[in-house]
Amino acid sequence: MNGLPSLLPSWLPSWLPEIPGEQPYPVVFATVSGAHLYGFPSVDSDVDLRGTHVLPVAEVVGLRTGPQTLDRTWTRDGVEVDLVTHDLVKFCRLLLNRNGYVLEQLLSPLVVASSPVHDELVSLAPACLTRHHAHHYLGFARTQWRLFGRTGELKPLLYTFRVLATGTHLMRTGELEADLTRLMAYGPPYLPELVAAKREAEHGTAPALDGVAADVERMTAALEAARESSALPERATAGDALHDLVVRARLAALA
Known part of the structure; x- marks a missing residue:
């Protein structure tokens, strides 16, 4: 699932692209959020990584379900890293629920890891925007x-x-x-x-x-x-497309 990361600015740690591959579930994407994304990181800012993972089918349809959200904080080379990922289903529901946080995470230009599913999510982002x-x-x-x-x-x-x-x-x-x-x-x-x-x-x-x-x-x-x-619509129109994307991603994980 993890794709090749984009080039990151030199002021971010060079080891960030290693982190998605160290996680317990395949990562659809991981981007830098927080002050680095907002344009005012300080010399002692931590690095906020945000993204999406895909639970295996057995942890979705079975009695024991996997985590909808993973949250981990640690320090590496003197830099505090805060990583939060949502399962793809939860992330897509948040996208459809007028959540600006997840939109900013999805569209962050500071891409640590990507994938075809990430590219498709980005292409659907405009259809998630509303005046609300x-x-x-x-x-x-x-x-x-x-x-x-x-x-x-x-x-x-x-x-x-x-x-x-x-x-x-x-x-x-x-x-x-x-x-x-x-x-x-x-x-x-x-x-x-x-x-x-x-x-x-x-x-x-x-x-x-x-x-x-x-x-x-x-x-x-x-x-x-x-x-x-605003000329933005009242409701998001990406629901059907996101549903289809989730189903395909789940089936790909099963295969």
Whole structure:
């Protein structure tokens, strides 16, 4: 199932492509998510790997079923790695459930391992997009904004700006862009300063800035307006195609 990985940027560990082959189940794909995908990794950031595995048929139809989600964290060469994979069925259900996380993971350009099934999932991603993905980004932004209010840390503040910008861009263009450095036009002029500060420390305190709350309010309103005027459909249309893909992948695993 594991295909040849794409070339990764030199600032990511060169041993990342070895990880999918070390897992207990075949990996459909594995990509880098988190701060590295969002455009503001710090010098001490961990590496978030996300992907999909395929359970063998015996662990799907038998009395003893396999794990729908595998979650593992460890340290290698001083780098903390966090790996989460979902079984293909669960992943496809999440795709159809307006889940922005899994869409970002699927479409991440930081590909550690791929396969023909991954390629097919990517081709079906546009048919999973709906205007209701805005709710995911609005909810995520509220959570991160509250966290910033409690901690004063820079990380949740940047996450707030990132998800609002990503959601607005998605609603307006139908394109998913998770890298905040490509979305600076949606945010306040001090965003580059925040990104630079975040790259110096993972859990640093946000600098004192005027008008942050007003900027978050403005970006929230922009996302809400973009949702209302978006040309994206009400419902995903990829359900039948994803069902067919899951069945073929299961049968291939049986063979």
